[in-house]
Each structure stands twice: as structure tokens, then as C-alpha cells.
Amino acid sequence: xxxxLRLILITLxxxxxxxxxxxxxxxSSSELINNAKQYDGKLVxxxxxxxxxxxxxxxxxxxxxxDGENALGIWINSGLAKEINFTGSYxxxxxxLEFVGxxxxxxxxxxxxxDIHAQSLRQVSNGRAVKEKLNFDKVSLSLILLxxxxxxxxLTLFKHK
Amino acid sequence: xxxxxxxxxxxxxxxxxxxxILGLALMMVIPILVAWCFKEINPALDFIVGIxxxxxxxxxxxxxxxxxxDLNWMQGMIVxxxxxxxxxxxxxxxxxxxxxxxxxxxxxxxxxxxFATTGLSLVQDLDHLSYAHNFWRHLIMFLGGQxxxxxxxxxxxxxxxxxxxxxVGEARDEKIMPNVINTSRxxxxxxxxxxxxxxxxxxxxxxxNGMKPVxxxxxxxxxxxxxFDTGGFSPQSQNILYYHSFAYEVITIIIMVLGAIxxxxxxxxxxxxxxELIKNIETQTLFVTIIATFSVVAVGLAQTGxxxxxxxxxxxxxxxxxxxxTGTGFQTIYAAQFFTDWNPLAISGVxxxxxxxxxxxxTTGAIKMLRIGIILKAFKEDLKRIIMPERAIVVEKFHHIxxxxxxxxxxxxxxxxxxxxxxxxxxxxxxGMFYGYPFLESLFESTSAAANVGLSCGITKITMPAxxxxxxxxxxxxxxxxxxxxxxxxxxxxxxxxxx
Numbered sequence: 001x002x003x004x005l006r007l008i009l010i011t012l013x014x015x016x017x018x019x020x021x022x023x024x025x026x027x028s029s030s031e032l033i034n035n036a037k038q039y040d041g042k043l044v045x046x047x048x049x050x051x052x053x054x055x056x057x058x059x060x061x062x063x064x065x066x067d068g069e070n071a072l073g074i075w076i077n078s079g080l081a082k083e084i085n086f087t088g089s090y091x092x093x094x095x096x097l098e099f100v101g102x103x104x105x106x107x108x109x110x111x112x113x114x115d116i117h118a119q120s121l122r123q124v125s126n127g128r129a130v131k132e133k134l135n136f137d138k139v140s141l142s143l144i145l146l147x148x149x150x151x152x153x154x155l156t157l158f159k160h161k
Numbered sequence: 162x163x164x165x166x167x168x169x170x171x172x173x174x175x176x177x178x179x180x181x182i183l184g185l186a187l188m189m190v191i192p193i194l195v196a197w198c199f200k201e202i203n204p205a206l207d208f209i210v211g212i213x214x215x216x217x218x219x220x221x222x223x224x225x226x227x228x229x230x231d232l233n234w235m236q237g238m239i240v241x242x243x244x245x246x247x248x249x250x251x252x253x254x255x256x257x258x259x260x261x262x263x264x265x266x267x268x269x270x271x272x273x274x275x276f277a278t279t280g281l282s283l284v285q286d287l288d289h290l291s292y293a294h295n296f297w298r299h300l301i302m303f304l305g306g307q308x309x310x311x312x313x314x315x316x317x318x319x320x321x322x323x324x325x326x327x328x329v330g331e332a333r334d335e336k337i338m339p340n341v342i343n344t345s346r347x348x349x350x351x352x353x354x355x356x357x358x359x360x361x362x363x364x365x366x367x368x369x370n371g372m373k374p375v376x377x378x379x380x381x382x383x384x385x386x387x388x389f390d391t392g393g394f395s396p397q398s399q400n401i402l403y404y405h406s407f408a409y410e411v412i413t414i415i416i417m418v419l420g421a422i423x424x425x426x427x428x429x430x431x432x433x434x435x436x437e438l439i440k441n442i443e444t445q446t447l448f449v450t451i452i453a454t455f456s457v458v459a460v461g462l463a464q465t466g467x468x469x470x471x472x473x474x475x476x477x478x479x480x481x482x483x484x485x486x487t488g489t490g491f492q493t494i495y496a497a498q499f500f501t502d503w504n505p506l507a508i509s510g511v512x513x514x515x516x517x518x519x520x521x522x523x524t525t526g527a528i529k530m531l532r533i534g535i536i537l538k539a540f541k542e543d544l545k546r547i548i549m550p551e552r553a554i555v556v557e558k559f560h561h562i563x564x565x566x567x568x569x570x571x572x573x574x575x576x577x578x579x580x581x582x583x584x585x586x587x588x589x590x591x592x593g594m595f596y597g598y599p600f601l602e603s604l605f606e607s608t609s610a611a612a613n614v615g616l617s618c619g620i621t622k623i624t625m626p627a628x629x630x631x632x633x634x635x636x637x638x639x640x641x642x643x644x645x646x647x648x649x650x651x652x653x654x655x656x657x658x659x660x661x
Contacts, residue, residue, distance in 0.1 A: 033495045036502065051288035052397050055371030055405065062371070062405045064397070066288055070495065071399045090201065090291040105467070105502065111407060112473030114495060138206040138258065145213035152217060156224040 026098070029070035036105035036114060044103045046072065046116055047124055050087045050094035063087075065097065074099055075110065076118040086127025096124040165660030166653060170236060172226040177240045178247065179222030181310065185248055186215035189255065191300060196293035204293035207258035215251045238649035241310055245638055249273040252301050259294045261285050263623050266630055271298065273634045276305035277641035278524055280393020280490030280615020281606075281633065283623050287398040292379060295396045299383040303356075305641070306390025306420070306524035307348055351427050352389065359385035359416050363409065370406045388416035390524045393490025393615030400492045401480075410476060413491060414483055421447070421487035421519030423531075425562055442559045443520045446534040451486055454514040458482050461507025478507070481616065486514035488525035490615020499618040505601060508618075512605055515614045516586060526613025526640045528582045531561060532575035539572040581644050585611040585636055592632045593620060611636040 026045045048067030055062040061081040064071045066088065076099070088094030101118035104110075189212045196205035232240065249272045257268035267283040274281045275298055284290065284298075360381040367377030380396050387394045397403040401413060419427075426444070429437040438444055458478050468474045477494055484491045499508055518527025542557040549555060557567040565571070589607025594600060598620055606620040610633040621633070639647045 030497075033497050034501060036498070052403060053372045053376055057371060064399060064403055066398065071288065071397070071403070073399070073402065073405050088288055090199075090204075090289055106473060106477070108470055108473065110405065111476035112468045112470070113402065113405060113493075114498065115405075132202055135203045135206065138203060138210065142206055142209045142213060145210060145217065149213050149217050149220070152220055156220060 029067045029072050032072065032103060033070060033114065036103075039103045040105040042103055043100060043119075044116065045098060045100050046074075046103075047096065047098035048072075049096050050084055050127070052087060052089070054081050054084055054087060056081070065099070073110075073113060073115045074101065074118050075107075075115055076101075076121065080118070080121050083121065083123065086129070088127070090130075091132065092129050093127045095127040098122045098124050166657055169228075169230070172228050173230055173232060173236050174239050174243065175222045175226030176228045177232060177236075178243055179219045179226065181240070181244045182215055182219035182222065182247060182251065185251055186212045186219060188300070188304060189215065189297075192255070192293040192297040195296045196291070199292040201291045201293050204255075204259065204291040207255040208293065208297070210258060211251065211255040214254060218247075218251070235649055235653065238646040239653055242638075242642060242646035242650040244310060245273075245276060245642065248276055248301075248305075249634070249638075252276060252297075255297060256284075256294065259291065261287070261290050261294070266627060267623060270630050270634055272301065273637050274615070275299075275301035275392065275394065277613050277637040278302050278306045278390045278392040278488070278526070279610060279613045279637045279641075280387070281610060281617055281621045281637075282394065282615075283621065283630070285623065287396075290396075295383065296379075298394050299386040299392070299396075302390045302392030302394060303352070303386040306386075306392065307352055308345075347428060348424050351424060351431070355389055355416070355419060356382070356385055359389060359412075362412050366406065366408050366412060367404070370404060370409065384413065385416060388413045388489060388491065389420040391417060391420045391488040391490075391519065391526075391613070392524075393484070393492075395491070402493050402495075407472075407476065410480055410493060414480065417483060417487040417489045417491070420489070421523055421525045423520040423522045425522055426520065429562065437562065440560045442534040442538075442561050443530040446530040446537070447486075447519065450514070450517050450530070450533065451483065454486060454510045454517070455479060455482050457510030457513065458507045461504050461510060464506065465502065465504050467502050481511055482514055485511045485609075485614055485616050486517065487519050488515070488527055488612060488614045490609065490617075492616060496617045496619040496621075499605070499616075500602060508601060508605060511616065512601075512608050515608045515612045515616065516582070518612055526611075528579050528612075532579055534559060535567065535572055535575040536579065538567050539575075542567060578643060582611065582640070585639060589632055589636050592629060596626050596629055606633075607636065611640040613637060613640050 026047055027039070029046070029048070032039055032044065032046065046065065046067070048065040048071070050063055051066045051071055052064050056078055059078055061076055061078045063074050063076055063081060063084065065074055084095050084097070086092050086094050098121070099116060099118040100120045101116040103116050105114060106112040107115050189208045193205050193208045196202075196208065249269050252275070253265060253268035253272035256262055256271055257265050261284050262268040262271065263283070263285060270281070270283050273279075360378060363381030363384055364378035367380055368374055372380065383394075383396050386392065395401060395403065401410060423443055426437060426441060455478070459474060462468055462474060462478045468477050480491070480493050494502070516527055517533055518529045519525030521529045521531045538557050538559050542555055545555045545557075558564050559567060586604065586608045589611055590600065590604040593603025593607055602618050602620055605618045608614070609616050620629075
């Protein structure tokens with residue numbers, strides 16, 4: 001009896017350990033997409049920047065997380081999604097978040113999408129608004145070209161006459 | 162004896178090319194307005210530089226080559242093929258200045274992909290691209306889909322007989338109205354009406370999906386332009402997967418199919434002649450080929466067992482198939498998934514669909530339904546000739562707006578273009594294999610580029626060899642113009658060297 005109990009405990013320990021390893025590793029989007037069959041239905045850790053809109057669908061929301069290689073869709077509780085302050089766009093850097101959730105190669109709930117159903121969220125770093133600085137090289141280039149264009153136009157008028 | 166082109170030929174070509182370039186410069190004002198709406202300063206400067214360079218080139222060409230002579234067939238064809246190359250270079254300037262393209266070649270790749278309504282892209286960090294640049298990417302699809310020359314004909318040309326020669330050179334050999342300029346204007350009317358309706362439908366769906374209203378309508382306009390013009394760009398890096406919405410997918414399917422229909426058929430539908438939709442050889446062929454190719458894809462996917470549910474099979478299998486068949490290139494799966502999750506049978510179904518394409522005089526590329534229909538009719542006629550008594554007279558007809566007798570010259574023309582496309586698909590695949598990519602992947606990407614589709618299995622990325630990028634650019638160009646203009650320019654170059 002003791003032996004069986006020990007065996008069960010060891011198996012449980014190894015199983016949890018394996019899950020923890022998958023969780024702790026933090027997988028990239030490319031690893032997940034290219035080895036989707038291997039990670040299908042497993043608990044994974046994925047992190048990256050929130051991009052685009054946080055799309056609320058009632059109790060749950062869709063957020064898209066870009067890790068620099070690809071963006072993956074994360075299905076998350078809308079309550080958790082409220083913690084997101086910045087989403088990535090031309091004028092902002094999105095919050096950098098880490099998710100732990102179940103990875104689906106072809107999610108049956110979402111029409112075959114490759115997605116992650118998040119169970120927890122951790123803020124790695126805050127996003128910020130990006131202030132656009134005027135690029136003076138571009139200003140100079142456009143002014144020089146404007147001058148050349150004006151000069152050419154004048155010359156063509158003379159030629160016409 | 163081959164005659165060397167005269168200076169007069171060059172002057173006429175230069176003059177009309179200059180006019181088209183000025184038209185393109187004017188179009189760059191639109192993204193500046195977008196930049197102004199979203200308070201984007203540097204993107205606006207990128208387009209100002211683009212306008213200045215284009216206007217300068219256009220002005221110089223018009224003044225140096227000043228002429229009042231009309232175009233002949235050769236000159237018209239050359240103006241068209243050169244217009245697309247020049248549009249690619251000028252259209253790439255603001256893209257390159259944004260800093261989101263690694264090299265000017267990459268920016269040219271995306272510009273040609275946009276104008277030719279392909280949808281393959283080498284953009285980096287798309288999720289942080291400005292509204293103005295994103296709008297330009299989609300606008301060039303809208304302009305290219307209608308035809309760069311069609312724009313010039315619609316707005317900048319006051320009726321001349323050479324107009325039809327340029328119109329034909331842009332792979333549009335069917336006049337909807339007696340006058341080619343009115344035809345161009347009708348094409349624009351159809352497109353603008355659908356643009357308003359499509360943007361509204363996608364915008365409202367976006368809001369219901371939880372998007373912010375401004376983003377929702379911006380995406381709606383961009384996605385409409387990419388769908389109706391069977392382009393395939395999207396404002397976000399995940400393409401249509403970004404929206405996670407079945408409704409969005411259904412609406413884009415409807416728009417893609419509308420884009421794949423002949424503008425002449427649109428005209429008859431608008432005039433209340435709905436029977437034409439059922440009787441027309443193109444719609445009949447399209448219906449049959451969609452069912453046939455989807456059957457192949459469905460059997461392939463069933464073998465893999467990846468999408469056991471019908472909804473998933475439709476959203477993944479049918480969506481990629483219809484996107485490929487209409488030449489759009491929208492994806493709801495990641496590029497790598499084609500080869501990690503799909504089997505060769507399903508992939509072959511998509512390749513076949515991409516190779517076939519939509520209707521003639523639409524915004525799609527590839528062989529096109531009219532030609533496939535004609536070839537099938539010719540097979541039927543030949544089979545009848547074998548079966549029936551020798552003295553029997555076999556006459557085959559097909560319905561395309563009117564009843565047309567199947568003549569040998571029609572079949573010959575359809576077969577030549579079909580053969581040319583197949584050679585183009587094969588050549589691109591060979592170049593891909595030369596660089597070490599497997600056969601099926603190479604054929605997939607090559608067919609996608611030459612048929613102006615835009616579905617990618619992952620070959621198209623910034624790290625691919627420069628020569629392969631150039632190959633795909635040439636394929637997109639030749640595929641969009643349906644060879645005639647491209648052959649003419651090659652002949653022109655040959656005559657310039659060897660002619661007397």
C-alpha cells in the first residue's frame with residue numbers, strides 16, 4: 001500500500017513539475033505556432049506587448065499580445081483585462097504582460113483559432129504614451145524638394161513662353 | 162525587319178507616363194489628410210516628400226515630352242507597364258521613410274504587392290505603424306484594384322482614342338459602356354458605393370466586437386479596400402485573426418466574392434438583370450470550382466483531424482480557400498500553420514484555387530473563370546466531335562453577357578494566357594527551390610505572388626533572399642497586367658537594341 005502511495009506521489013510530483021517547467025519556461029509565439037501539436041491543451045506561459053484594441057465580449061475579452069515575432073490572441077476574463085492601461089499603437093507602447101493559460105492549437109470554442117485561454121496575468125512593465133518628435137531631417141528634405149519643384153515649375157513656364 | 166523605336170515614340174510614352182505620375186502624386190494627398198486627422202506629423206512629412214518627388218518627375222516628363230499626339234497600341238501598352246513600375250517606386254517612398262521597412266527593396270515589394278492587389282508583405286512591426294501609412298497601404302490596393310490607368314482615365318484624361326489602348330493594357334479588355342472613360346467612371350461608382358456600405362457593415366461589426374469606434378471604422382475602411390480589391394493587407398499583423406469574429410469573417414467573404422465578380426456583371430445586376438448572374442459562364446464556373454477545390458481542402462483537413470467541428474472547418478478551411486480563390490489573401494491562420502497543421506492534399510486544394518482566380522474585368526488576378534470556362538467548353542466540344550457521327554456539325558456556345566459562339570481563336574487566346582500563367586507559377590517555384598525551399602512551399606508562395614493572392618506559407622519574410630523578392634515583384638507585376646503589356650515592353654527593349 002505504502003509503495004503504491006509513494007508511486008502516486010512521485011507521479012504527481014513529476015507531473016506538476018513538468019507543468020511548472022512548461023509554465024516557467026515562457027514560450028515564444030513562434031515556438032507555440034511551430035510546435036502547436038506538442039503544446040496543445042497544455043498550460044503555457046506567454047508574454048509580450050498588448051497591441052490594438054481590448055475587445056470585450058461580455059464576461060470575457062480578447063487581447064492580442066505581440067512578443068516581437070507574432071501576435072497571439074488571448075481569451076481573458078474581462079475583470080483581468082481591466083488592468084490593462086496601454087495598448088500598442090503608433091502613439092503608444094502597450095503594457096508588457098505575462099499570461100499563464102491553456103494553449104489551443106485549434107480552439108473548439110473559438111472556431112478553430114490558435115489561442116490561449118488565460119488563467120492569470122502578471123504585469124511585467126507598464127506601457128506609455130509615445131510623444132512624437134518632429135524629424136528635422138524630413139523637414140529639411142521636404143523644403144529642399146519644394147524649392148527644386150518650384151524652380152522646375154518656373155523653368156517650364158519660361159520654356160513654354 | 163525590326164524597327165528601332167523613334168524619339169517620337171519615347172516622347173509620347175513619356176508624356177502620358179508623366180500625367181499618370183501626377184495623378185499618383187495627387188492620390189498621396191489622401192494619407193496626408195489621414196495624418197492630419199490623427200495628428201501624425203512625421204508620417205505627413207513622408208507623404209509630402211513622396212508628393213514632391215512624384216510631382217517633380219511628372220512635371221519634368223510632361224514638359225520634356227510635350228506632345229499632342231495620340232497613343233498607338235504599342236505605346237499604350239508600354240505606358241501601362243511602365244506606370245506600374247514607376248508607381249511601385251514612388252509609392253514605396255513614404256513607406257520606406259516610415260522606418261518600418263528594412264530596405265527600399267522591401268518597401269518596393271510591399272508597394273507592388275499593394276498596387277497589384279497581392280497582399281504579401283515585408284513590413285516590420287505593423288502593429289505600431291501610423292494610421293497614415295496604414296491607410297496608404299490599403300489605398301494603393303484600392304487604386305491598383307481599379308487600375309492605375311483607370312484612375313487617370315477617370316479623372317485626368319478628357320477622352321482620346323488612346324485611352325482604350327491603355328485600358329486594355331491593364332488587363333481590362335471588356336468595355337461596360339460604349340465609352341472607355343465612362344466605363345472607368347462606372348467602375349469607380351460601383352467601388353465607392355460598395356466602399357461606403359462595406360465600411361459601415363465592418364465598422365458596426367467592429368464596435369459590436371468591442372473595438373473603439375474610431376478604430377472600428379478605420380479598420381472597416383481598410384479591410385473593405387483590401388477585400389473588395391482582393392488585396393489582402395490588414396492594419397494588424399495577425400490579419401483577420403486579429404478580430405476573432407465569425408461575423409467579420411462572413412462579411413469579408415461576401416466582399417471578397419463581390420470583388421471577384423466581373424464589373425460588367427455588376428453593371429447588369431445594378432440594371433436589374435439578375436438572370437445574368439445565373440446564366441453567366443464565369444459565375445457558373447466559379448461556383449463549380451469553389452465546390453471542387455473546397456472538397457479537396459475539406460477531405461485533406463478531415464484526414465488531419467485538426468478541425469473536427471463544422472464551424473471550425475468553415476472558418477479555417479473554407480475561409481482560406483475562398484480567400485485564395487478570389488485572390489484576396491486574408492488569413493485566419495498563421496502562415497506556418499499551412500505546413501505544420503494542414504496536409505499536402507489540403508494545401509494542393511488551396512494552390513489550385515489560387516491558380517484559378519476570379520472573373521475577368523474584376524480586381525482578381527490569376528487565370529480567371531472565363532478562360533477556365535472556355536477551355537472546359539472546348540473540351541466538351543471536342544468530346545462531342547469524337548462521339549457524334551463524322552458528318553454532324555458540332556457548334557458550342559457560351560453565355561457571357563450575350564451568347565457567344567466558341568471559336569478557335571477564343572479558345573487559343575484562353576489557352577495561351579493559361580499556359581503563360583502556369584509557366585509563371587512554375588518559374589517562381591523553381592527560383593524558390595533554387596534557394597533551398599521545398600517544392601510544395603515554393604509552388605504555394607510562387608502561385609500566391611503570380612496570381613496576386615497574398616496567402617503565405619511563411620517564405621515571404623524579410624530574411625528571404627533579395628533575388629527571390631525581385632522574382633515575386635516581377636511575378637506580381639506580370640500576373641496583374643496579364644502579360645500583354647509586359648511582353649510589349651520586352652519587345653520594345655529588344656527593338657531598341659536590335660532594331661534598324
